[in-house]
Amino acid sequence: MKYIDEYRNKEIAQNILWQIKSISQKKINLMEVCGSHTVSIFRNGIRKILPPNINLISGPGCPVCVTPIQYIDEIIAFSRKDNFIITTFGDMIRVPGSNSTLEKEKANGSDIRIVYSTLDALKIAYDNPFKNVVFMGVGFETTSPTIASVILKAKEEKINNFSVLCVAKIMPPAMKSLLDAEEVNIDGFICPGHVSAIIGSKPYSFIASQYNIPCVISGFEPLDILQTIFMLVKQIEKNKAKVEIQYKRIVKPEGNKIALEKINRVFKIVDSEWRGMGKIPLSGLEIRDKYEQFNARKFSISVERPKEISGCRCGEVLRGIIIPPECPLFGKICTPEDPKGACMVSSEGTCAAYYKYN
């Protein structure tokens, strides 16, 4: 496929790798904060071909993985109510809550439907005017404009039985939280390409200016990631720290202004709970009061205090403190077929990637 196959060219990959080896001297940790990068790095064996002084660490880049258990419990509670249809991206359906999953609830008769797009969720609401249709609003900045867009459409077309239970998140505050915690040494960030297609490069500038850590916004194919690593190594070896864009075929410094305008119109920025990371200031999106009729929190729902999965170390995996094999459950009672923690459920989770490719 055009714009994919040519970025997998073996000879060019070897050229970039040779250049990385020729300039890299310091022992460094580079963190990727996008699940699609995690998968691409594992699938293409990039960790194994880099010189031993360059260590890649996976961060909290998978929206499925950072969604708190309480939210899963809430959506399960919604699914048990009469007259409700739950719509969700497929990634969420197997994520364990305290006592169940949406997959189990569906098997027990709840009306839970997997959608490819927020537009499909809105259509289900349009086609079922006597049911309340709740969409699980999970995702980072790539997905947020698509959620904003359907809320605006629902208002315009008066589809009042549609609502969103929103826990959409913003990535740069999570990166700040990781740096402030000082639990892991990060010398450079591989920044998320598709999040940045929406937000541009400016939201990362504080990381370079205040923390003196280079950031490079990267594409997802092997040549993209290798070139990004080369750009980061170059900055680190020269003691520079700036934000650069490797993925220029997609990402503009100013991002996608139309998408940003939709996000700003529909959402306000709030403190948000991240699984394994706690509450991070100004890291989440909540629906503005103006659109409160489309906020599923208008319905009363109560859940018990969430129960963490005993022994699961997803939180430390998400913060880059441990690698999955250090978790006592990994590969034993927690596998992709029977996942216990969110990082094993999602195909973009670090544990799932480790399990599949290592």
Place this chain on the structure above:
Amino acid sequence: MCLAIPGKVKKIFDDNTAEIEIGGIIKRANLELIPQVSVDDYILLHAGFAIEVIDQKEALKIFKAWEGKID
């Protein structure tokens, strides 16, 4: 979840949607986030929405930078 795939715009419709060809498969995409798109452009498709137009000149630069750099 942030997965997005490049595709070629084949037809644009009045309702601000388009037919996009992705590896021989035709998908429908909403264009409201990138209204400046034209037929034959390549776009990035995420969850039913075209989120950006691919800059074809920028796309070639990586090859100019690295091809033949070493033997």
